[in-house]
Amino acid sequence: MICQLVGVTKSYPMGDLLVQALRGVNVSVGAGEFTVFAGPSGSGKSTALNLLGCLDRPTSGEVFLDGQNVATLSDDALGAVRARRIGFIFQSFNLIPVLTASENVDLALRLAGVEGSRAERVEKALTEVGLKDYLHRRPSQLSGGQQQRVAIARALVKSPAIVIADEPTANLDSTNGEAILDLMRQMNEEKGVTFLFSTHDPMVMARAKRVVRLKDGEVVADEVRAPS
Amino acid sequence: MSFLLAIAGRNLLRNTSRTVITGAAVLFGVGLSILGWGLVAGLDENVLRAARTTYAADLLLRPDGYPTDGLTYPLADAAPVPAELAALLDDLGPWTARTAFAAKLVNGSDAQRITVWAYDGERDPLVFPRDGWKVQGRWPTPGANELAVGHSLARLLALEEGTDVVLQTRTRDGAINANNFRVVGLVRSDNAALDNLGAWLEFTDAVPLALLGDARSHLSVRLRGDHAEAASRLAGKGFQTSTLEQECEDLLALNRIRRKSLSIVVGMIMLIAAVGIANTVIMAAFERVREVGTLLALGMRRRDIRVLFMLEGGVMGLSAGLMGALLGGGAVAHLQRKGIDLSSAVDTLGGSMAMSTMIYTQFSWGVVGVALAFGTTVSVLAALWPATWASRIVPADAVKAD
Structure with missing residues (x-):
């Protein structure tokens, strides 16, 4: 078991109301999974991924990462966990615009506290996503698909326990979206990287090994797919 | 820290016109303070020289x-x-x-x-x-x-x-x-x-x-x-x-008042510069919510986010301050050698002060250092609040910000 939500609730104040985003969710994710959290808007899938990605804390319940309960960690401790153990791929790529592709990838290693041989690791990571010739380009000089590849390299370069991908294909055309998904699936199969997606893109769900469906903050289905 | 400094420097170049306009206020404040203090110091020397060389020795x-x-x-x-x-x-x-x-x-x-x-x-x-x-x-x-x-x-x-x-x-x-x-x-x-x-x-x-x-x-x-x-x-x-x-006490006292007045003017200019810098850093923080969220998501510590924005204020203040020091200090050093000939103005206005009509400014590394340090400190402090605001961004929300 690499990460786990145990009896997790999450509520947000919205004006005078208290919105219940998650209502007692229990989910366990094993190493090497390629799992999609699916559901309509407001179902709680992004909230669940935020908790698994240590971007947020639950209102109640426990969040385990490699056996450690991270629900009660301080901001800095959560940051350290994210830096070393978790990779992120965002819908809008979220590259730092003033840094080149290699610097964006290197940033993840710096923040993870990696000291030596960073340049080799950065180049290798970018080569693996097919961007060997784009090391010194800034995000504005790259296409959307290329930017998302840089984001994948940034997420994977530090060999994280899990990679959280929130709607990773939403801002890509279908060709690029498919290529990106194939790339992630390839990383999953060849390197055993654990991917957790939040999406309602059928193309993503079609490639998932497991689909956890949420509705109104509760898990309503948990389907394990046969390898495709 | 050097990495944060490099990012801060590049961030300042993202909106060069805004950076230049904000930096100009610091440049003007630091340059004017050096020139003004050099001039008043020169006036002191001028008053003393006028007395020394014409009647008091x-x-x-x-x-x-x-x-x-x-x-x-x-x-x-x-x-x-x-x-x-x-x-x-x-x-x-x-x-x-x-x-x-x-x-x-x-x-x-x-x-x-x-x-x-x-x-x-x-x-x-x-x-x-x-x-x-x-x-x-x-x-x-x-x-x-x-x-x-x-x-x-x-x-x-x-x-x-x-x-x-x-x-x-x-x-x-x-x-x-x-x-x-x-x-x-x-x-x-x-x-x-x-x-x-x-x-x-x-x-x-x-x-x-x-x-x-x-x-x-x-x-x-x-x-x-x-x-x-x-x-x-x-x-x-x-x-x-x-x-x-003692002979020059009255005029030296007048110069002390001039120095205080100048300090007030410089203080006001630096206040305007501080507001400008605070505004620039606030704008930068508002425009870069998603970026800050991403940095936090990648594991950057909140205090490093604060340092990053304060460095942006500091780099802007130091760069503009250095240019102000160069211009102000250069002008003071030049006028220390060449002097300002006020004879025609005195002839026109009928000057009756016990002063030379040639005024030589006085260059001082101390004044340059103080003005530069003042400008940079004001810039860093002006960035403190927006930097603190940026460091408190919630990453889960910020990574999806427009």
Whole structure:
């Protein structure tokens, strides 16, 4: 078991109301999974991924990462966990615009506290996503698909326990979206990287090994797919 | 830290026009403060130089009871120099005696009340070398009833070299006396007040005019040693002593007020700069919410986010401050060598301050350092609040911000 939500609730104040985003969710994710959290808007899938990605804390319940309960960690401790153990791929790529592709990838290693041989690791990571010739380009000089590849390299370069991908294909055309998904699936199969997606893109769900469906903050289905 | 510094530097170049406009306020504040303080320091030196080179030297002695305000020169209060005092002065350094008195200078139908400085043509240049003075013509020849006048006075009474004038005064015992003199020199000294209403006359020619006898009103000493020791040795000799700084106290006090006023102006400019920097950093923080969220998601510590934004303020302040220091310091250093010639302005306005019409600024690395440190500190502090705001962003929300 690499990460786990145990009896997790999450509520947000919205004006005078208290919105219940998650209502007692229990989910366990094993190493090497390629799992999609699916559901309509407001179902709680992004909230669940935020908790698994240590971007947020639950209102109640426990969040385990490699056996450690991270629900009660301080901001800095959560940051350290994210830096070393978790990779992120965002819908809008979220590259730092003033840094080149290699610097964006290197940033993840710096923040993870990696000291030596960073340049080799950065180049290798970018080569693996097919961007060997784009090391010194800034995000504005790259296409959307290329930017998302840089984001994948940034997420994977530090060999994280899990990679959280929130709607990773939403801002890509279908060709690029498919290529990106194939790339992630390839990383999953060849390197055993654990991917957790939040999406309602059928193309993503079609490639998932497991689909956890949420509705109104509760898990309503948990389907394990046969390898495709 | 060097990585954060590199990011901060690049971030500042993202919106160069905003950075330049904000930096300009810091540049202006730092540059103006260096130039202003250099100018006021130069004014201090100017005031001291004017007194040192035209009437006070290092130490000025007046007879006991003689007025020290520099506004009246009563001949009745002038006094002979005792032999014991003269010997003591010889021991202290080169010295000269002068007698100042009020007179009316008449050129045809024009007349003007002036101050005449009767001097010893042999001793006077030893104390007042007149290096920076400009004389059109020459200094008077003893016994030839010749006169040198300040150039502003000459302009007022339309005097030229060779103009014959009448000098009318009250003698030491109160009678009215007058004599004919020929103007042989138009003097531009280091002291606009003397140039405006002053004339110079050899004792040989002043004594019969004002019946001075051996009465002297001013003894000016170029000291070889310490002021305090000299003053103590001269105490009780019938003449009151006054140091150069004491002579210039009024004008130096005026400069202190100028310095405070300048500090207030600079402070206001820096306040405007601080608001500009705070605004720039706030705008940067608002525009980069998603970016900050991403940095937090990648594991950057909140305090590093705060440092990043403060570095942006600091780099902007330091860069603009350095340029301001370069421009302000360069201008001060240049004007320290070349000076600012205010003679035409003084001629037009009729300046009567005891100052040279050439003002030399004073360069000081200390002033440059303080102004630069002040500008940079203000910039960093201005960035503190927006930097703190940015560091408190919630990453889960921020990574999806537009």
